[in-house]
Amino acid sequence: xxxDQLISEITMLLTEMENRPRDQWELHETILEKLNExxxxxxxxxxxxxxxxxxxxxxxxxxGKGKAG
Numbered sequence: 001x002x003x004d005q006l007i008s009e010i011t012m013l014l015t016e017m018e019n020r021p022r023d024q025w026e027l028h029e030t031i032l033e034k035l036n037e038x039x040x041x042x043x044x045x046x047x048x049x050x051x052x053x054x055x056x057x058x059x060x061x062x063x064g065k066g067k068a069g
Contacts, residue, residue, distance in 0.1 A: 003043045010034050010049065025063065028056045 010031055017027045035053050038045050045053075 003038070003041075006034055006038055006043070007046075007049075025060065028060055032056060032060075 013027050013031050013034070017024050020027070032053060035045055035049060
């Protein structure tokens with residue numbers, strides 16, 4: 001899959017997160033998968049998406065701890 005296509009898919013997922021907040025955790029995971037696809041293909045991950053990934057990972061981790069406790 002081409003770099004531009006993956007970036008476009010990530011952008012669409014971000015828009016979905018805004019429009020469907022109740023599905024945000026599933027969308028977070030999908031965005032993380034797309035970022036991992038970029039890496040697997042040896043493509044560069046833009047810094048803003050690296051920062052987004054870190055934020056999403058922290059949020060998912062915090063949500064997981066909240067459910068476990």
